[in-house]
Amino acid sequence: MSDLRSAVEAVLPGVRADLERLVRIPSVAFPGFDHSHVRRSAEAVAELLRGAGLPDVTIVSTNAPDGTPGQPAVIGRRPAPEGAPTVLLYAHHDVQPAGKPSEWEQDDPFEIVERDGRLYGRGAADDKAGVMAHVAALRAFGDDLPVGVTVFVEGEEEYGSASLEKLIEEHKEELAADVIVIADSGNWDIGHPALTTSLRGLVNAYVEVRTATHAVHSGMFGGTVPDALTVLCRVLAGLHDENGDVAIPELIRSEASPLDYPEDRLRAEAGMLDGVEFIGTGRLVERMWTKPTATVLGIDAPGAQESANALQPYARAKVSIRIAPGENDMQAFEYLRKHLLAQNAWGAEVTVSLDQGGLPCVIDATGPSYDAARDAFAEAWDGVRPVDIGVGGSIPFIATFQEMFPEAAVLVTGVEDPDARAHGPNESLHLGEFARVCLAEAYLLRNLAPKN
Known part of the structure; x- marks a missing residue:
């Protein structure tokens, strides 16, 4: 299909220019940020979908379960030719906060900079390139799409997708599809594509410690009165055993795929300092994909510089x-709460409250749709067939799609590579891999069409 390859190559310059324009919109859905930018981003996506030939494009939103307004999403549709399946193409247009500008190697994290074949900027990979991969495939086909297409671009994925389930319920008929492509993951390596077949779930919680009604002099009362920060440190230290494994015995652990993750590659990708050891036991892919992890994300306490000599x-x-896949998030929270309360020292008042949870997922990647995807990837990567990988991160809404559309094949793909640094400073997109992702999606739509 040299014509299709040529068509994708022809649209890529315009796709890149539109990606750069999209990245310049700081569409952060977190509280405290200007959400007008999220609306502006949704409007830009809607225009891109209309320009790519989708006749039915709308911006939609709904309230989260707690009544707070959700962020705008975009739905674009083109009906299927007679006898052809419908493919739902998912991505999200919101991004993570940029963090400290001083940690970026460019003046503005929301400006695109090209260095050594990569585009740097917040959202360049996660997930505005996912949006543009869908646009690239649509532009390549023009009015000759061989399947029905629905594009669904969410606006609050990075902030937990609180309103997503209700949004899907309200638009279930419009979003119904035979195949669902989630463009929010990554590939095994540069030059080696992958399908994501398992993702871990997520439980975030707050741990609060109280020991007194007010602060007191650390010299006058130290040695008799426990301070809350020391108690909190002891509680948090109980999250891991001496090997660095999570010390909550009830949590599920399982085996991962037989892929080998070389230690030197992992060290380089994670930016580990010399002498720092890996934590945990078992194969590296199991530690990252199919075993539980525990992380202290932040602490509310006096900063070191301004701290007083007080308890x-x-x-x-x-x-x-x-x-791990197979775990229930609410049950896991109860295990976590019980474990943290058991670490209490000196009778302090300790409470553990849920912030958010999200289900893990496992995908049975067998059947004609998955065969079509693997063939498309192999063709786009010049004969390199994709591997099935797990992902240590979480995309809880995949379980929602699986529940609401049980007959649909769910394909989890994406544009990221091991050095994309999504969520961190200097996030970037590898241009060569992005071109292959766009080509693979076009091939996939072709492969899903009925054979004449």
Whole structure:
């Protein structure tokens, strides 16, 4: 299909220019940010879908379960030719906060900079390139799409997709499809594509410690009165055993795929300092994909620079655990709560409250749709067939799609590579891999069409 390859190559310059324009919109859905930019981003996506030939494009939103307004999403549709399946193409247009500008190697994280074949900027990979991969495939076909297409671009994925389930319920008929492509993951390596077949779930919780009604002099009362920050440190230290494995015995652990993750590659990709050891036991892919993890995300306490010589009466931490496929997030929270309360020292008042949870997922990647995807990837990567990988991160709404559309084949793909640094400073997109992703999606739509 040299004509299709040529068509994709022809649209890529325009796709890149539109990606750069999209990245310049700081569409952060977190509280405290200007959400008018999220609306502006949704409007830009809607225009891109109309320009790519979708006749039915709308911006939609709904309230989260707690009544707070959700962020705008975009739905674009083109009906299927007679006898052809419908493919739902998912991505999200919101992005993570940029963090400290000083940690970026460019003046503005929301400006695109090209270096050594990569485009740097917040959202360049996660997930505005996912949006543009869908646009590239649509532009390549023009009016000759061989399947029905629905594009669904969400606006609050990075902030937990609180309103997504209700949004899907309200638009279930419009979003119904035979195949669902989730463009929000990544590939095994540069030059080696992958299909994601398992993702861990997520439980975030707050741990609060109180020991007194007010702060007191650390010299006058130290040695008799426990301070809340020390108690909190002891509680948090109980999250891991001496090997660095999560010390909550009830949590599920399982085996991962037989892929080998070389230690030197992982060290380089994670930016580990010399002498720092890996934590945990078992194969590296199991530690990252199919075993639970525990992370202290942040602590509320006096900063070191401004701290006084006082015993603190109150301290709080945010804890995150990633849960293995097969685990239930609410049950995992109860295991976490019970475990943290058991670490209490000296009778302090300790409470553990849920922030958010998200289900893990496992995908049975067998059947004609998955065969079509693997063939498309192999063709786009010049004969390199994709591997099935797990992902240590979480995309809880995949379980929602599986529940609401049980007959649909769910394909989890994406544009990221091991050095994309999504969510961190200097996030970037590898241009060569992005071109292959766009080509693979066009081939996939072709492969899903009925054979004449």
